[in-house]
Amino acid sequence: MSMTRDAFRPYTDAETFDRIVEYDSVTEMWAKCLAEFADRPAIEDDGKTYTFARLEQDAASVRAALSGLGLQKGDRVGLLAPNSYDFVKSYLGIVTAGFVCVALPPHLDEMTVFGCTMKYALKAVLVHPALEEKTAFAKTHGSRSVFLSTTLPEASCPMAEGLKAEDPCVMLFTGGTTGKSKGALLSHGNVLQGTVNGCYGYKEVFGQRYMLVLPLTHVFGLVRNLMTSLYTGSDLFIVRNNKDMFRDAAMFRPTIMVMVPALAEMCLQLGKKFGRNMLGESMKTIIAGAAVVPPYLVNEYDKLGVLLLPGYGLTESANLVSGNPESLKKPESVGLPFPNQELKVVNGELLLRGKNMMIGYVGEEEASYDEDGWFHTGDLVRFDEEGFLYITGRTKEIIVLPTGENISPAEMETRFNELVCVQDTQVFEDLNERGEHILALEALPRMTELQGVEDVRAYVTAELQKVNESFPLFMRVSRIEIRDQDFERTPSMKIKRYHRV
Amino acid sequence: MTRQEIFDKLKEIMVEADDRNREIVENSTEDTDLMKDFGFSSVNMLYIVIMIEESFGIRFEDLGVRDLRKVGDVISYIAEELEK
Numbered sequence: 001m002s003m004t005r006d007a008f009r010p011y012t013d014a015e016t017f018d019r020i021v022e023y024d025s026v027t028e029m030w031a032k033c034l035a036e037f038a039d040r041p042a043i044e045d046d047g048k049t050y051t052f053a054r055l056e057q058d059a060a061s062v063r064a065a066l067s068g069l070g071l072q073k074g075d076r077v078g079l080l081a082p083n084s085y086d087f088v089k090s091y092l093g094i095v096t097a098g099f100v101c102v103a104l105p106p107h108l109d110e111m112t113v114f115g116c117t118m119k120y121a122l123k124a125v126l127v128h129p130a131l132e133e134k135t136a137f138a139k140t141h142g143s144r145s146v147f148l149s150t151t152l153p154e155a156s157c158p159m160a161e162g163l164k165a166e167d168p169c170v171m172l173f174t175g176g177t178t179g180k181s182k183g184a185l186l187s188h189g190n191v192l193q194g195t196v197n198g199c200y201g202y203k204e205v206f207g208q209r210y211m212l213v214l215p216l217t218h219v220f221g222l223v224r225n226l227m228t229s230l231y232t233g234s235d236l237f238i239v240r241n242n243k244d245m246f247r248d249a250a251m252f253r254p255t256i257m258v259m260v261p262a263l264a265e266m267c268l269q270l271g272k273k274f275g276r277n278m279l280g281e282s283m284k285t286i287i288a289g290a291a292v293v294p295p296y297l298v299n300e301y302d303k304l305g306v307l308l309l310p311g312y313g314l315t316e317s318a319n320l321v322s323g324n325p326e327s328l329k330k331p332e333s334v335g336l337p338f339p340n341q342e343l344k345v346v347n348g349e350l351l352l353r354g355k356n357m358m359i360g361y362v363g364e365e366e367a368s369y370d371e372d373g374w375f376h377t378g379d380l381v382r383f384d385e386e387g388f389l390y391i392t393g394r395t396k397e398i399i400v401l402p403t404g405e406n407i408s409p410a411e412m413e414t415r416f417n418e419l420v421c422v423q424d425t426q427v428f429e430d431l432n433e434r435g436e437h438i439l440a441l442e443a444l445p446r447m448t449e450l451q452g453v454e455d456v457r458a459y460v461t462a463e464l465q466k467v468n469e470s471f472p473l474f475m476r477v478s479r480i481e482i483r484d485q486d487f488e489r490t491p492s493m494k495i496k497r498y499h500r501v
Numbered sequence: 502m503t504r505q506e507i508f509d510k511l512k513e514i515m516v517e518a519d520d521r522n523r524e525i526v527e528n529s530t531e532d533t534d535l536m537k538d539f540g541f542s543s544v545n546m547l548y549i550v551i552m553i554e555e556s557f558g559i560r561f562e563d564l565g566v567r568d569l570r571k572v573g574d575v576i577s578y579i580a581e582e583l584e585k
Contacts, residue, residue: 242547243547243550243551243554243561246551260544262542262544263544263547265544266544266547266548269517269548270548270551274555401542405542434520436520469537473536473537473540473542474542474543478540
């Protein structure tokens, strides 16, 4: 099935709706923004306000520096910067020059930064001074990338001409829903479709005040926050440290925010404690995605006069695939599909095709699309009679935590199975005695390796616990059980997975 | 405020952040490791930091939470800030 943009017409006034137009490239969109919003504030960061015109001047300096290196259209340029104005001007400079921005998450370690420069053949890397040390290894171990500081001298350089929708624009890392993070290459057309999709389904679209708490290296941060904010002539406030977000909100008075459900929930919890809306009285719209939105959140925010719109999206789809403008009536739905894409359900799994879908993964053997050009999301879905989409599960074994973090049980099991005292393990989601979701682990000991061990259960548990503690906090299992008998297995001898939740 | 009073308030905040940790929090000591021994998510940690700042009227400036490894380190930091 597919939807036209008219499905969203009832949720926005006619004049605003007609202003939502499509462009083929970031350069085309940016030129229109400059013509319309030049003197308006575009970005607020670290106590300074930057207008659209100022942002263009600084992006031009980035274009000049990169063009001076002799780069060609389509060459890849890494960007290693925390959420900051420098990130914004660098990203915009790279892509409006016709180069491809490879957005490197700032938490990467220096070995991974080096690996990325090689794997993705980065011609240059723009590095924020605060992350300079992360390039030390690459600089001394034969990386061929040119490293430049994001602090650049002023210079002028026009935008690239003739960029087309199919030209590559930016590479973002996926959240790893298939077990491993991959680089998804998005075209200018993809990014623009994602940007425009961010305008559908709510009343106040243009001239808003956005507050950014998501990473700009994440599709929701880059496309749904930054790009849609620029597109709509809005002012984007960059929260430097999330712990200060409520002080920032009191000062900046945001009208719209994009966040994961767990954060929206925390804002409510604190609001109840302090007896006020922590996000401020100006807040009108919250876009919540990247994890399942508990329906009660929609109602709680409605009481505060805030419309919370659940959405569903992927890095591969350049932003949200669907958004729910009827969240009060259908709080469990992820909404109506956005225009210019086709959706098909095969054996319950959602398949996607369309203008918003990525060019493909970079440097991966795994095919991005099937032979008919469909992307297999791995999400199990259903549509209701009015065309609203519901996510009902995953085909791939992935556990999505309320914080939006993805757990791959297979990846964790591989690590547990490296222990010689363990024959096989299974990581699964379960409920504890209080009915809360937890990650649990069951393990089958390898008895041949445990001869002479007095208390097998205690020994194996302790060994598993050591591995468990090597995982990031959010990934750790909170219960370990040692089995006496083998797991129930499928005919191909794979462990039959538990689905207790 | 005594160290014990700070600790009690801290325990209250940590339980609020994620009720599932109640048992671990109640049995924690000053030597309990913040990152290793509790099952806090990134959003839980954010809640704890915000609540410490609000409840004690202090600010974590230029100091990542990562520098505070153990419960006792946090208590010491709060105590020092309260004395300022």
